[in-house]
Amino acid sequence: MRVPEPYEPAEYPPFAVAVDLVVLTVRNDNLCLLVIERGAAPFEGHMALPGGFVGVDEDLLAAARRELHEETGVSVADVHLEQVATFGRPNRDPRMRVVSVAYLALAANLPEPRAGTDAAAAHWMPLPSSGGDAWAFDHAEIVDVALERARAKLEYTTLATEFCAPEFTIGELRRVYELVWGTKIDPRNFHRKVMKTRGFVEETGVSTSRGRGRPAQLYRAGQATSLHPPLVRS
Amino acid sequence: MRVPEPYEPAEYPPFAVAVDLVVLTVRNDNLCLLVIERGAAPFEGHMALPGGFVGVDEDLLAAARRELHEETGVSVADVHLEQVATFGRPNRDPRMRVVSVAYLALAANLPEPRAGTDAAAAHWMPLPSSGGDAWAFDHAEIVDVALERARAKLEYTTLATEFCAPEFTIGELRRVYELVWGTKIDPRNFHRKVMKTRGFVEETGVSTSRGRGRPAQLYRAGQATSLHPPLVRS
DNA sequence: TCAATAGTGTCTGTAAGACAGTATTGT
DNA sequence: ACAATACTGTCTTACAGACACTATTGA
Numbered sequence: 001m002r003v004p005e006p007y008e009p010a011e012y013p014p015f016a017v018a019v020d021l022v023v024l025t026v027r028n029d030n031l032c033l034l035v036i037e038r039g040a041a042p043f044e045g046h047m048a049l050p051g052g053f054v055g056v057d058e059d060l061l062a063a064a065r066r067e068l069h070e071e072t073g074v075s076v077a078d079v080h081l082e083q084v085a086t087f088g089r090p091n092r093d094p095r096m097r098v099v100s101v102a103y104l105a106l107a108a109n110l111p112e113p114r115a116g117t118d119a120a121a122a123h124w125m126p127l128p129s130s131g132g133d134a135w136a137f138d139h140a141e142i143v144d145v146a147l148e149r150a151r152a153k154l155e156y157t158t159l160a161t162e163f164c165a166p167e168f169t170i171g172e173l174r175r176v177y178e179l180v181w182g183t184k185i186d187p188r189n190f191h192r193k194v195m196k197t198r199g200f201v202e203e204t205g206v207s208t209s210r211g212r213g214r215p216a217q218l219y220r221a222g223q224a225t226s227l228h229p230p231l232v233r234s
Numbered sequence: 235m236r237v238p239e240p241y242e243p244a245e246y247p248p249f250a251v252a253v254d255l256v257v258l259t260v261r262n263d264n265l266c267l268l269v270i271e272r273g274a275a276p277f278e279g280h281m282a283l284p285g286g287f288v289g290v291d292e293d294l295l296a297a298a299r300r301e302l303h304e305e306t307g308v309s310v311a312d313v314h315l316e317q318v319a320t321f322g323r324p325n326r327d328p329r330m331r332v333v334s335v336a337y338l339a340l341a342a343n344l345p346e347p348r349a350g351t352d353a354a355a356a357h358w359m360p361l362p363s364s365g366g367d368a369w370a371f372d373h374a375e376i377v378d379v380a381l382e383r384a385r386a387k388l389e390y391t392t393l394a395t396e397f398c399a400p401e402f403t404i405g406e407l408r409r410v411y412e413l414v415w416g417t418k419i420d421p422r423n424f425h426r427k428v429m430k431t432r433g434f435v436e437e438t439g440v441s442t443s444r445g446r447g448r449p450a451q452l453y454r455a456g457q458a459t460s461l462h463p464p465l466v467r468s
Numbered sequence: 469t470c471a472a473t474a475g476t477g478t479c480t481g482t483a484a485g486a487c488a489g490t491a492t493t494g495t
Numbered sequence: 496a497c498a499a500t501a502c503t504g505t506c507t508t509a510c511a512g513a514c515a516c517t518a519t520t521g522a
Contacts, residue, residue, distance in 0.1 A: 015288075017249045017322065017333050054249075056331060060322040086320040086335050088251065088294040097290060099251050099333070101320050171473070189512065191475065196510090213473025214519035229466070229510075405500070423485065425502065430483090447500025448492035463483075 018100040019064045020051035020139065022084070022146035023072065024180075025110040025124070026163045031179040032124035033143065034071065034113060039121070042094050043136030049143070050122065051100065064103040071122060072113050079107040080162040084146045092138045104146045106162040128182065151180055156230040158200055161221035167204055169216035170194055181233050193231060199224030252334040253298045254285035254373065256318070256380035257306065258414075259344040259358070260397045265413040266358035267377065268305065268347060273355070276328050277370030283377070284356065285334065298337040305356060306347050313341040314396040318380045326372045338380045340396040362416065388414055390464040392434055395455035401438055403450035404428055415467055427465060433458025 023034035035047045050071040054063040060083070065076045081103055088099035113122035127147075135143070153159045154177060161168070163176040174190045177183075194200050201219035209215040257268035269281045284305040288297040294317070299310045315337055322333035347356035361381075369377070387393045388411060395402070397410040408424045411417075428434050435453035443449040 014290075015249045015251045015333075017251070054322070054333075056248075057324045059324060060320065060333070083319060085317060086294065088288070088335070090291045090293060099249075099288075099294070099335075101322070101333075169474085186512070186514085187473080188475075188477090188514080192477095193511080209520065211473085212471075212521055214475080216474055230464075232463070232511085234512085403501085420485075420487085421500080422487080422502075422504090426504095427484080443493065445500085446494055446498075448502080450501055466484090468485085 014097065016096060016098045017054045017060075018051055018098050019054060019060060019067055020049040020087075020100045020102050020142055021064060021068055021071070021105055022049060022102060022143055023068065023105040023107075023110070024127075024147075024150060024163075025107050026176060026179060027109055027124060029175065029179075030126040032126055033129070034110075034122060035125045036071075037121045037123070038136055046136040047125070047134050047139070048136040049102075049139045054101075060101050061103075064101075064105075068105055072110055074107065074110055079105050080159065081105050084142075084149050087138055087142060089138065100142075102142045102146060104149060106150065106159065108163055108165050151233070154180055155232055156227050158221065158224055158227060161201070164221070167206070167218040167220055169208065169210070169218060170201070171216055173201070173219075177231070183233065197224070197227055198222075200227065248331065250330060250332045251288045251294075252285055252332050253288060253294060253301055254283040254321075254334045254336050254376055255298060255302055255305070255339055256283060256336060256377055257302065257339040257341075257344070258361075258381075258384060258397075259341050260410060260413060261343055261358060263409065263413075264360040266360055267363070268344075268356060269359045270305075271355045271357070272370055280370040281359070281368050281373070282370040283336075283373045288335075294335050295337075298335075298339075302339055306344055308341065308344055313339050314393065315339050318376075318383050321372055321376060323372065334376075336376045336380060338383060340384065340393065342397055342399050385414055385467070389466055390461050392455065392458055392461060395435070398455070401440070401452040401454055403442065403444070403452060404435070405450055407435070407453075411465070417467065431458070431461055432456075434461065 021034070025032050025034075034050055036050050038044055038046050038048050050067060052063070052067050052070075054060060058066075061081065064081055068074065068079065068081065069076055084102045084104045086099060086101045090097060092098065092100075113124070133140075150159070160173055160176045160180070163180075164172055170191050171187065173194065174185055174187060177190070178185055199222040202222045204218045204220055206218045207215045208218050255268070259266050259268075268284055270284050272278055272280050272282050284301060286297070286301050286304075288294060292300070295315065298315055298317075302308065302313065302315065303310055318336045318338045320333060320335045324331060326332065326334075347358070367374075384393070394407055394410045394414070397414075398406055404425050405421065407428065408419055408421060411424070412419055433456040436456045438452045438454055440452045441449045442452055
């Protein structure tokens with residue numbers, strides 16, 4: 001029941017509430033995940049997600065923003081941040097009962113992370129991961145759920161532009177889809193699809209020459225947030 | 235940071251963790267939401283979602299199942315239950331800091347609820363709701379998010395069968411879509427779409443005569459869980 | 469010159485929306 | 496008889512996948 005009279009906080013179980021971050025970025029033509037190498041028990045030497053406890057008067061999203069800033073130094077304005085799911089299995093943390101709200105963060109080309117104040121070492125891990133068994137806590141599951149969320153949202157939203165610089169080519173946008181989905185996409189059909197979806201991208205009028213091949217037009221993210229009809233994985 | 239040494243629980247903020255349930259069912263050709271009329275302050279007389287605190291050693295999903303059983307008396311096996319999102323704004327509950335994990339529950343034709351042990355009165359509210367301003371806490375927002383989740387999942391999953399009895403007609407399945415989406419659907423095109431989607435429904439061989447019109451074939455839910463291509467709202 | 473990428477266009481199969489028409493019931 | 500619902504089928508249009516072809520660059 002939800003209606004006991006005046007609450008007596010001490011009567012209620014001592015929960016800690018944390019946020020964990022699945023931070024994705026595209027660097028050097030790779031999809032990368034921010035991981036922390038744990039320097040202390042439990043799970044010393046294992047990989048963990050960045051995260052931390054929510055303050056007494058802190059909103060969940062604010063806590064996620066704060067942790068993201070602390071771990072990456074990035075100004076949070078450029079980063080897409082959304083709640084994914086909450087993980088609260090009783091013994092997921094052997095020390096005490098911790099309920100953790102997982103957030104997904106996406107941004108373009110984030111810099112090398114700065115390590116936290118503790119002994120932890122943060123770095124970018126290219127995906128798909130080689131050895132997926134070295135995760136601390138239930139973080140392997142959190143990563144799975146968050147990645148599947150990201151893959152699904154690329155289908156029916158314009159989220160992929162969050163992985164791109166403010167101005168980007170259609171080829172770069174396509175590369176985001178290929179990296180996140182792990183598939184090859186026909187450049188010609190992709191180009192047609194993006195162009196005919198109103199508000200997905202808008203022209204800048206500028207063209208660029210990056211690397212080989214014919215120079216490409218530069219585009220900005222458009223006003224649309226959802227894709228009708230969606231861009232389906234095959 | 236996530237790595238302070240041996241935790242000292244007392245050092246961490248006193249959070250309470252709760253689950254809130256958005257329970258939907260189809261009754262008398264209406265989509266209905268289970269609401270509790272609060273009998274005590276705060277928000278006395280306002281509508282609230284069923285829910286309650288998570289036990290010290292209780293999993294989140296287990297807590298949701300327990301509350302569902304307490305409020306409806308339904309055997310939980312027949313009910314679809316999934317996590318939707320977590321709400322943790324610092325002052326969402328004026329009494330203390332409560333972080334609440336919202337769950338969506340769907341089932342066919344649930345019985346009249348039995349009121350809880352407290353003064354609260356539970357009943358089914360037909361949707362779309364008439365006066366949407368009488369909600370306690372942030373429950374109006376929780377309902378919005380959960381309903382949108384349900385609407386979206388009808389598009390690309392076979393979730394609609396959860397609203398149906400074990401055996402149902404295509405017309406009844408279509409009615410679920412119409413009630414949840416609040417739209418009219420062409421019966422002929424819907425019939426064709428359901429039939430050509432492998433694993434959505436399977437024949438029973440039996441036909442029935444409910445109400446007026448030509449008797450309809452009865453179907454069971456099939457093995458499929460996702461719909462390719464999706465059934466889109468227009 | 470060649471490889472690589474950008475961009476346009478064409479063909480084909482699938483599927484959705486609109487809707488005509490038949491079948492089988494209750495009233 | 497008539498209204499209501501179930502079910503089948505047809506026509507048209509939209510769009511995705513496959514792929515030919517041209518354009519423009521760096522090596």
